[in-house]
Amino acid sequence: MSYLKTILAGTAAIAIGTAAMAQDTKVIGVSIPAATHGWAGGMNFHAQEAIERLEEVYPDLDFVLATASDAVKQVNDIEDMVATRNISALVVLPFESDPITPPVQSVANSGVWVTVVDRGLSIPGIEDLYVAGDNPGFGTVSGEFMRSQMPDGGKIVVLRGIPTTIDNERVAGFEAAIEGSGIEIVGMEHGNWNRDDSFNVMQDFLSKYDQIDAVWASDDDMAVGVLAAIEAADRQDVKFVLGGAGMKEMVKRVMDGDAMIPADVTYPPSMIATAIELTAVGMTSTAPVSGTFTIGSVLVTPDNAAQFYYPDSPF
Amino acid sequence: MSVLGPILALVILIVIGAALNGNFLSAGNINNVLSRSAFIGIIAVGMTFVITAGGLDLSVGSMAAFIAGMMILVMNAALPTLGVGIPIILLGMLVALIAGIAAGMLNGFLITTLGIEAFIVTLGTMGIYRSLVTWLANGGTLSLDFDLRTFYRPVYFDGILGVSWPIIVFAVVVILGEILMSRARFGRHCAATGSNEHVAHYSSVNVGRTRMLTYIMLGLLVGVATIMYVPRLGSASASTGVLWELEAIAAVIIGGTVLKGGFGRVWGTVIGVLILSLIDNILNLTDLVSPYLNGAIQGVIIVLAVILQREAKAKG
Amino acid sequence: MTAAPILALRGVHKSFGPVEVLSGIDVTLLSGEVLALIGENGAGKSTTMKILAGYQPATAGRIMLDGKEVRFDSLHDGEAAGIVLIHQEFNLAEQLTVEQNIFLGRELRRGLLLDKWRMRDLTQQYLGRLKCRIDPDTPVSRLSNSDKQMVEIAKALSRDARVLIMDEPTAVLTGSEVEVLFEQVRALRAAGTAILFTSHKLGEVAAIADRVTIMRDGAVVRSDMVAAMTEDDMATAMVGRDVSALYPPKPGVAHDARIALQVQGLTVPGHAQDINFTLHQGEILGIAGLIGSGRTEAMEGLCGLRPATISALQIEGQPLAIRNTADALNNGLCYMTEDRKLRGLLLDKGMRVNLTLQALARFGRILIDRRAEDAALAQAVKDFDIRAGSADVLVGNLSGGNQQKLLLAKIMQSEPRILIVDEPTRGIDIGTKQQIYTFLRALAASGKAIIVVSSEMQEIIGLSDRVLVMRQGRIAGTLDGDAITEDAIVRCAMGVGADPDERAA
Missing domain, CATH: 3.40.50.2300 (Response regulator)
Structure with a gap:
């Protein structure tokens, strides 16, 4: 109104x-x-x-x-x-x-x-x-966080946004940051920054791969769809999901120490x-x-989440 | 009319899927594909009647988003008084069904009573509902209260004997729709109206009422689909249901219903919906082509399915 | 006549799948001669014309053009050879203007732009030759059927056709328009054009044709000079049996016959005012009048098909109101449209669906009883002698006569006690006409009341116990018994003392 x-x-x-x-x-x-x-x-x-x-x-x-x-x-x-x-x-x-x-x-x-x-x-x-x-930076921060969480490497899937320069820069930054870490991207598909699309894509990833250690959803809307799919499939192998942008619901979950959402990356x-x-x-x-x-894109962790939490914003 | 085309396309897709990925035919994957087909599928069954009667509805995707938004707002607002429980879910469902019927009546009224082209009317209402949901959500996302969502969730994810509710509802809608279309007077009247409305009129068929009923029925089914949709993610936004109308129309046409009206078959629509869902599913399950080309693959298969139908028709 | 054959078919066969529709026919068109091709519906006339014009290929046999064998691979080849076919259902783009239609595909240009001025001028000339006064800028959708026919002929004139083939050109024309058409045909003949036309009106054949080729069941049964045959000879050759008793005898309506329908003050805005009449059980009431006199509209208004007001309406003595077609049907009143293709039948559906559409409620409350439908179809095919290759055939592929019989069967499914038939035999052959007349008379004899609306004077006279003549939306007169004559009807229809050369159509 x-x-x-x-x-x-x-x-x-x-x-x-x-x-x-x-x-x-x-x-x-x-x-x-x-x-x-x-x-x-x-x-x-x-x-x-x-x-x-x-x-x-x-x-x-x-x-x-x-x-x-x-x-x-x-x-x-x-x-x-x-x-x-x-x-x-x-x-x-x-x-x-x-x-x-x-x-x-x-x-x-x-x-x-x-x-x-x-x-x-x-x-x-x-x-x-x-x-x-800073789109490359957004990817880099996300990649570095993945690296820190998975020191021994692991298998992850990536959901990309709508095919654009923004998306390409982010993914390039991410890939550069995890290079040599032993983290393997087993699947990468476009979820189009859309909850429904990413839900479908994640369901199919879960059918396709028996072992997925983590998900880079690259966006908080897509993370919502991904989480719903994981929850429905009741898969315990996925340890966490990293979104991005700083949606208030996601920042709140970081703040509350949700194990599935250990961090977020601001954009x-x-x-x-x-x-x-x-x-x-x-x-x-x-x-x-x-x-x-x-x-710059900043990593939101339980320690600093309160600074990034805007309860009145629609996002 | 050819029976073979769409079925053949579906079988080919299933064979390709099974050959490319062992998990394709797993119960989990089949359940996933069928459940997510259910929204478009339920809507497409309604669309089959509208198109058979010579109409068209472009507003269903926006309508679904708007109804989802209304449901979430009403349920969140009623939460303090009703609390989490079955009554509030029933209230939400009632809101969805009433909103769907009302939206269908509006389309039907503008098209049949005022005699405006269906394409224009529903293009208009498509924009209206899309804007309304954006406005209701203040440009963001409307989210169902977390506790409510947890309570409502089983409506999408649970079911009977491992078959989830959306699949069950979809199946019931399809069976009723098929009977209505091929065995009941209403279906015959729809086909007559779409085939030649003058003949229908001279044959004592109430053309206006028949058309009106198809739009109301479609609105109602959009409501039903939304009831299944909301518990999945518990949210609605401006990007909910985008392009659902085109997917539903594509499914109807792939299934052998004639776009200009006069002939429709509900079971064909089901095949069409499954073809569309399976293409996405297979592309996700395999790494055959660049994801940039997903749309192209989908386009090629849609056109192929319709050509197969045409070829078989020419022979038969 | 020493004219050379321009176009000829020699031993032509044509099959659609297993069905052979032409079995080795010979047809010859001579320059400067009018050939009439006649035969019952389904005899193969339309297919013959399509093969002549290159619309359809022959399955076997030869097509000779100027003595040499040719193959028409497309309609375009036919047109290039100077052959023009005018369809019974016009081949005009409804939304385009008259001028645009005449020059469609062959637009005159000046540089890159259309030479609209010259095209309009030429269009006016062609229409002038046809004594047709329509504005070249009128969209075709606004023209009457007879004007559309004129536009089609003007189109053929504009193409300098060497061979002009016309499929029932007079079916939609009024008497005076037919005269204009014939004048043009004579002029074209004098200019050396070969002309072929089909007609169900044998009088016209005798009047305009030089030679007649008669077909029956896909074969030519006789081909002769018109002068050598009487109309009766032609009819007998067409039908294969004697059809001189076309109309069944009228037994007369009993004195104590009950009144089936009483109408007072029927008004259809813009078409008919203050129509009053009564109809008795067992009676056939004819309604005559010129095209445009409001006959059809009055009957449609009566049956709830278009907005109308009635001051008093009684069916079998019961006063009632009819607001829509369902009301009419529930009271045993049923109207059979004059336009079987656009208003009567779903051409892209099978016979079963068409047969039961109007009376669907009788075949199950919510779900339809397919078996009952099939039984009804089998019965109707038998009762009405509908000749279709199989029960699955699309109605659009039936011949006109069989379509008309199916339409009548469809109307009878709702078991009307009062039946209104509009142009019940338009464009169908004489054999089928006879069957329909016999059926209508038998229906009347069983106590039903029947109204026949028709433009065919002989049909009105031969069939009706009583005749209402309409003129300009009003009833101009009622004729009874021996008073039913062509002269009396024309006088009423025209208003007494009207120009005698204008004929009721």
Whole structure:
């Protein structure tokens, strides 16, 4: 419900705002993919929360938020923002890098501040600020954790996401980290960051292999499906499942010391909030904020889990 | 109409599966495949009637997600008053069935009473239900209370004599559907309506009511499928049931039902569903092809199954 | 006539699976001559025409074009040789305009763009030659059947056909339209075109054809100059038996016959106003009138098939209301449509499913009793003399006459006490007509009440005990006994004093 209200209120505020104080107010456009899966849902939540908070802190700033369910819609959103809202800055989390690059480039050329989040553009140097997630690092941290848990090696299966660069970088990082450790990846399939798909894939892995020591689910949504499949098959050989991203239910289980979920690896959807906030600072002060800001992937363990637990977030 | 095509395709798949992996024919794997086929299968049985009567429903996947979301919300909300127990599960099931019937009636009303193209109506409701569940979940995931889920879980995972409930429900739906389609007046009326609605009208068949009933029945079956689906993972989100509508339609067509209506067979639909599930299963169980090509393999087999049907038809 | 044969079949056989439908036929088309191909439904006329036009290959035998043997591998080969076939069910794209249809596949272009202006101009010329005043931009779906026929003929004109083959071209035309068509046929004949047509109306054959080829059971039984034969000769050759007694005798309706149906103030918006009539048990009531006079619509309204209002309706003395077809059926009132292919029968289904569709409730409450259905089909095949190769044949593959008999059998499954039949013998052969007339009279004799709606004047006159004539949605007159004459019906249908050359169709 608050979703709709925010957007309505935001739109109304902008309408009034542009009429009354067109000179003083700067508008920041935020363009992100729609909440079609868990991580994106969390990212949407953090974007809205950041906007609400920052609108109070900075009365001179207005925000326009648009969510797109595909790359074409996102291009349209960005064009609309420039044409009708006269934005001073654009915060964009590209749906896909290639199609979004040209329109963002033309926005940057017209003198608008551009902040790119998570997925980089295809041509470097367009953006003023790049708030990046660390996908190879995500894989590396996950791989190193596996290594530490299985010093004598073992057999694992891997569930991959939707075939994309992100997924490839993560898997490459993971494979590099476990190289030479004696850990063997016996099976690898796409679970598409989807609970149902990963449930089916894991069921089939369990039928196919008599011995699986651990699972790298690589994502918390997929971990949910994997856990359900293991539980249903009542298989004792699987010692633990490592997800990723930092879904609150999973962080909670780490915090509670669940043996099946000994850890999680962050890929925080809140990076969008960081990006919006840094952009707001750039718009309202002279503090230098340009450059690249990498948000590393951190291993969540029972010791530090409390810091990563956001009970109010939908993710 | 050819009987052989889809059965042949299914047999070939089973032989390939058994040859490639020893566990393929294990009770566990068979149980897995049949259980997960049950959702699409139950929906596809309803879809068979809709398509036979000359209609189409693209909204079933979104509808399933929406119904799952409604079930979870209502059950979580009722938890403080009802507590964990059978009444709350029954309440959830009732919500699913009522929501399914209501959603089917809405589609049916727009299509039969207002006379709007089925494709457009259900494309519209598909978007509506998908958005509604995203909105209900605030963009995230709706999860059933943990204790409730534990209590409800057996509805997916347990069964009688080692046969899980989804398989049993699926089998019952199929048997009733097959009888209704091939032996009952309703099935005959569906086929007549889809074959030529003017002839049906001049033959005293109530065309509007027949179509309406097919959509209501499909909605009800989506509700039944959701009842089986929710206990599996205990959650619903915007990604629940994505593309189920296309899988259900594909299964119906592979099974020999005519897409433009007029002829349908429920048992064929079952074969179609099994073919689709087995392709995924076999690809997971073996390392034959790059996982990137899974979709292509599926596409080739769907088209092949339909060609086999066509060839046999031309000969017979 | 020293004309040379353009197209000929020599000893042609055609089999579908084990069924031989043509057994060694010879047909010759001469340039500048009109050949009529006649025969009962199922005699093999349609197959013959399809082989002539290259739609279907012959199983054995030769096709001769200009004296040389040819093979038509496709319809395209036939068209390239200047042979055009006009189907009985039109071959027009309903959503396209008249002009688009006429030039379909052979669009005129100027550079890369369509030369729409010239195509429209030519279309207008062709239609003008046919005295047909339709706008070239009208979508075909909005045309009447007779206009569609004209468009088909215009299409053939546009192709400069050397051979024009027409499958029952007059079946859907009114009297004056038939005259226009015949004028065109004569003009084409004078220009040297070879023309072949089929018709069930022997009067037309006598009027327009030079030569007639008569088929029966897949063989040519006679081929002769028209001048050398009477219509009776033709009918006898077609049927293989004497059919001069086409209509059964009328015994007359008893004086004390009960009233089966009484209708007062039947109005179907846009089609019929204030129709009143009574119908007695044992009576056959004819309803005549021009096409478009509201006959069909009034009857459909009466039976709940389309929106209608009735001020008072009584069946066998009981006042009642009919809101839908189920109400009509429950009260023993049943309507048999004029359009067996689009409204009467499911062409892609077998005979069993069609037979029982309307009366399914009689074959089981929820589940259908297949055995009872099969028994009913066997009985119907026997009672109505339906000739189908096997019980599994798709109804679309039956000949028109057998389809019509199946339709009648289907309607009879619901055991109506009041039966309304609309164009009961349209497009079927004379032998089947006779069977249907005999059946209807026997039904009346058993106490049922029957309404026959027909455009065929002879049928109305030969069959009816009493005739209602409709004109512009109203009953223009009622004729009884000896007063039922062609002249009287035409006068009523046209309104007295109307242009006498416009004929009731």
